[in-house]
Amino acid sequence: MNIILKFLIGVIALLHFYFLWLEMFAWTTKGRKVFKKFPPDMFEPTKSMAANQGLYNGFLASGLSWTFFISDQKWANNVALFFLGCVAIAGIYGAISVSKKIFYIQALPALVAILLILI
Numbered sequence: 671m672n673i674i675l676k677f678l679i680g681v682i683a684l685l686h687f688y689f690l691w692l693e694m695f696a697w698t699t700k701g702r703k704v705f706k707k708f709p710p711d712m713f714e715p716t717k718s719m720a721a722n723q724g725l726y727n728g729f730l731a732s733g734l735s736w737t738f739f740i741s742d743q744k745w746a747n748n749v750a751l752f753f754l755g756c757v758a759i760a761g762i763y764g765a766i767s768v769s770k771k772i773f774y775i776q777a778l779p780a781l782v783a784i785l786l787i788l789i
Contacts, residue, residue: 675786679734679750682757682779686731693724730757747787754780754787 692701697720698713733753740746761777 675783676738678779678783678786679737679754682754682783683731683734685775685779686727686734686757690724690728690731693720693727695724697721697724730760751784751787754784758784 692704697717701708701720702710702713730753733756734750737746737750737753740749758777758780761772761775761780765771765773765777
């Protein structure tokens with residue numbers, strides 16, 4: 671169970687590091703290919719807003735990555751629960767406000783990881 675949990679947390683962290691890169695550094699290039707429904711003329715004007723979102727995703731990824739360096743398992747779980755909770759809430763909000771797909775990409779993996787920690 672512990673290996674599965676660590677793997678899932680690692681995947682979620684990597685996903686959020688990817689979001690950081692995409693939103694902070696590739697918004698006007700790769701972002702156009704990923705967010706096909708977003709109006710093409712809006713990428714440049716929203717570049718700084720996307721970078722801000724990317725920064726927050728980087729904080730989430732860093733917090734999840736931090737759990738791998740905490741030797742006390744109880745504290746590692748507490749830190750993971752906090753950051754996974756943040757990811758889940760952001761994913762649920764994104765699913766409600768932007769696209770249902772966000773729930774499956776962001777919130778569901780975090781909720782599964784939370785469940786694995788709690789059982």
